[in-house]
Amino acid sequence: MRIVRLLFGTLIGLALCGAILVLPQPASSAPNTRYHINVTTTADEYNIGVDTNCSLREAVKAANGSADFGGCVLEFSSISFGPTTILLPSGIYTLTRTGANEDLDATGDLDLRQSVIISATGASLPIVTGDVGWTDRIFHIISGTATIDGLTIRRGTGFPNEGGGVLIETDAGVSLNNVILSSNSASFAGGGLFNHGTAMLTNVTISGNSTGNNGG
Secondary structure, three states: OOEEEEEOOEEEOOOOOOOOOOOOOOOOOOOOOOEEEEOOOOOOOOOOOOOOOOOHHHHHHHHHHOOOEOOEOOEEOOOOOOOEEEEEOOOEEEEOOOOOOOOOOOOOOEEEOOOEEEEEOOOOOOEEEEOOOOOOOOEEEOOEEEEEEOOEEEOOEEOOOEOOOEEEOOOEEEEEEEEEEEOOEEOOEOOOEEEOOEEEEEEEEEEOOEEOOEOO
16 A cells, blocks of 8 residues: 655645555545535535535535535534544536635535545545536645545646645645546646645545646
């Protein structure tokens, strides 16, 4: 198993010279945490009122606010404390709500502002991807520590700057386990991932990403 720790200003696309990247296996069930959220639709919904579907975007909003949102309900897991776990079934989750440079979850990339775990639950890796014409990255780790376990992240665009698939801010951290970063791009640097904070990669494949400058 290859473990890569990335600290302070790391940019990655195909710039892992000499690293052995191991193809991921489907993730196991999520760790025992206090609350969990079950995603029930692959649609990129964001409904202010209560409905019956819970999208990945709505689950991120609920986790950030530690409160139910849309069709997403924080369900009690155990008396042990820890970040909320978003449980993501197999499927293709296409982001369609355009609007870059917005950091409050409603449009563009998925903004993680609290420590959270996003964990696959099915036999195959869920795919989180930008739609045709998508003009934002996929995940923006703003604060806290995010653990992403068992996903394919693709077709994100770091425009106009960096981090096409994932961008980690200075005071934030991410742990990617059993993840594929592919077909992402950035205009400046880090087609797959750009790290200003702390990142730990375990069984991560980074391939087919591009940039106009550094770290395709």
